Amino acid sequence: MDLAWGLPQGEEEEKPIKETGVPFREPAPERHPQAIPGASLQRACRLLVASCALNLGARSSYYLSGRDLSRLPYLVGGPRRCKPARTAPPPSGSPPGSRGREGQRRRLRPATPLPSRARGSDASPDAASLPGLASNRTSAPASPITARSLPACPEESPLLVGPMLIEFNIPVDLTLLAKQNPEVKVGGRYAPKDCISPHKVAIIIPFRNRQEHLKYWLYYLHPILQRQQLDYGIYVINQAGESTFNRAKLLNIGFQEALKDYDYNCFVFSDVDLIPMDDRNTYRCFSQPRHISVAMDKFGFSLPYVQFFGGVSALSKQQFLTINGFPNNYWGWGGEDDDIFNRLVFKGMSISRPNAVVGKCRMIRHSRDKKNEPNPQRFDRIAHTKETMLSDGLNTLTYKVLDIERNPLYTKITVDVGTPS
Amino acid sequence: MMSFLSLLLVGILFPALEAKQFTKCELSQVLKDMDGYGGVTLPEWICNIFHVSGYDTQTMVNNNGKTEYGLFQINNKLWCRDNQIQSRNICDISCDKFLDDDLTDDMICAKKILDSEGIDYWLPHKPLCSEKLEQWLCEKL
Numbered sequence: 001m002d003l004a005w006g007l008p009q010g011e012e013e014e015k016p017i018k019e020t021g022v023p024f025r026e027p028a029p030e031r032h033p034q035a036i037p038g039a040s041l042q043r044a045c046r047l048l049v050a051s052c053a054l055n056l057g058a059r060s061s062y063y064l065s066g067r068d069l070s071r072l073p074y075l076v077g078g079p080r081r082c083k084p085a086r087t088a089p090p091p092s093g094s095p096p097g098s099r100g101r102e103g104q105r106r107r108l109r110p111a112t113p114l115p116s117r118a119r120g121s122d123a124s125p126d127a128a129s130l131p132g133l134a135s136n137r138t139s140a141p142a143s144p145i146t147a148r149s150l151p152a153c154p155e156e157s158p159l160l161v162g163p164m165l166i167e168f169n170i171p172v173d174l175t176l177l178a179k180q181n182p183e184v185k186v187g188g189r190y191a192p193k194d195c196i197s198p199h200k201v202a203i204i205i206p207f208r209n210r211q212e213h214l215k216y217w218l219y220y221l222h223p224i225l226q227r228q229q230l231d232y233g234i235y236v237i238n239q240a241g242e243s244t245f246n247r248a249k250l251l252n253i254g255f256q257e258a259l260k261d262y263d264y265n266c267f268v269f270s271d272v273d274l275i276p277m278d279d280r281n282t283y284r285c286f287s288q289p290r291h292i293s294v295a296m297d298k299f300g301f302s303l304p305y306v307q308f309f310g311g312v313s314a315l316s317k318q319q320f321l322t323i324n325g326f327p328n329n330y331w332g333w334g335g336e337d338d339d340i341f342n343r344l345v346f347k348g349m350s351i352s353r354p355n356a357v358v359g360k361c362r363m364i365r366h367s368r369d370k371k372n373e374p375n376p377q378r379f380d381r382i383a384h385t386k387e388t389m390l391s392d393g394l395n396t397l398t399y400k401v402l403d404i405e406r407n408p409l410y411t412k413i414t415v416d417v418g419t420p421s
Numbered sequence: 422m423m424s425f426l427s428l429l430l431v432g433i434l435f436p437a438l439e440a441k442q443f444t445k446c447e448l449s450q451v452l453k454d455m456d457g458y459g460g461v462t463l464p465e466w467i468c469n470i471f472h473v474s475g476y477d478t479q480t481m482v483n484n485n486g487k488t489e490y491g492l493f494q495i496n497n498k499l500w501c502r503d504n505q506i507q508s509r510n511i512c513d514i515s516c517d518k519f520l521d522d523d524l525t526d527d528m529i530c531a532k533k534i535l536d537s538e539g540i541d542y543w544l545p546h547k548p549l550c551s552e553k554l555e556q557w558l559c560e561k562l
Contacts, residue, residue, distance in 0.1 A: 300444065305468075305471065305549070305556060305557075306553055338549070373482070373483065374482050374484075379545050379547075379548055382548045382549070
């Protein structure tokens with residue numbers, strides 16, 4: 001401590017002693033850094049704050065440089081009411097035909113006279129195995145059965161807004177969301193009121209243990225799909241049990257099950273964690289198989305490779321049947337979308353895509369799911385699509401429906417898909 | 422004071438030494454010297470790497486009793502050693518060295534694999550990396 005005062009050792013004895021008897025001490029020279037206690041700590045703190053500010057500044061400018069500020073997002077991708085609400089049909093007093101399940105689930109309302117629309121195949125392996133289930137298979141009315149003749153909906157919807165802000169930090173309440181989308185009927189069904197849409201779309205979502213993602217999907221997609229003036233239904237196909245996930249088989253099942261409700265002519269297959277950022281990216285079918293999720297944020301808003309067909313795609317009923325549907329033997333992550341791409345190519349079809357601006361999508365980031373590890377066989381399998389597509393697909397599809405939930409915003413079908421053979 | 426400063430600098434630099442998600446062009450730059458080695462062009466390498474690891478150095482996949490590490494998905498049965506199974510460890514290296522963003526050791530081992538097993542060690546090659554290779558070129562280089 002003595003040295004801090006800077007006096008060389010040898011000089012101490014020479015300090016003059018004043019009359020007071022107190023040894024005279026020279027004032028400490030100014031240049032000593034520790035003259036003020038904690039100065040070095042102060043400097044270190046300043047340095048830390050400065051480097052943090054620099055870090056933050058660099059990150060902010062990098063982030064903002066990627067923003068297109070000329071299109072300020074005036075619409076958060078939430079529900080929007082364009083017209084005054086119509087008087088909704090009075091809800092039935094008590095749910096009919098209780099099956100003793102949890103109260104949250106909405107039952108069907110068979111009271112409304114349903115149009116006798118042509119349904120899909122009546123004979124299905126699942127209906128027989130579950131007593132009482134078949135009788136509840138009715139479709140919610142897509143449009144009123146009056147003799148009123150509505151015009152066809154325009155080629156491009158006038159309700160579209162273009163780019164939207166998509167965020168995943170807002171909590172979603174499904175009960176509130178249903179209230180915000182009053183035109184959506186039970187089971188997640190909607191049809192435009194003022195025009196007839198040629199697009200009868202079943203949206204099939206493969207699912208297991210992703211309820212939080214599903215809530216975001218419904219929150220963003222229902223308003224978008226309504227603005228796109230589609231006649232649509234939402235089908236969440238839930239794989240029961242804990243064995244390895246099989247995405248493509250769930251999609252096959254969704255195709256088959258949705259057709260029992262309504263004569264859909266178009267099928268959109270969407271992962272539950274993908275949200276479009278521009279509502280001009282229409283969730284409908286085209287003359288060629290449609291790839292919808294072409295510019296995912298995960299891949300830097302570009303196509304990871306030209307043969308990529310994963311994420312969200314749309315096939316017409318005819319296109320789907322032509323390729324014998326999807327493969328049932330891809331267990332685990334990866335490859336099934338490449339197999340589907342191969343099937344389409346072998347049947348002489350090509351992929352239709354929106355441009356990379358309209359096709360921007362956000363993916364909800366998440367850790368790898370358990371029981372959906374990368375499939376080690378995937379590369380070998382996709383090398384043999386040509387041979388296997390005839391014997392692995394819709395024509396060899398077997399499964400068991402365990403449950404059907406008609407929720408306000410979606411139909412959830414829980415299925416047993418079996419295990420890898 | 423100095424020790425604090427050096428600690429601070431290490432703290433800032435530490436993330437830079439961690440695992441990395443490459444872009445196509447970054448990877449093309451780093452792997453330049455592999456172009457043509459063993460008759461395999463750079464776009465073929467980039468394509469295979471994308472399909473086995475998605476350009477993510479931290480990729481670790483269990484696969485029929487083996488574990489594959491890193492960008493090139495090098496396995497612990499023949500090529501590197503980990504504490505899981507007995508390995509021939511031909512590349513004489515700890516497998517977790519393939520999980521960092523220094524690709525020098527990955528490239529050396531990948532070349533050895535190519536010499537020994539050929540490009541078909543990398544399974545995407547036949548179905549996905551035999552054609553349409555222009556898409557794997559980095560336009561900026």
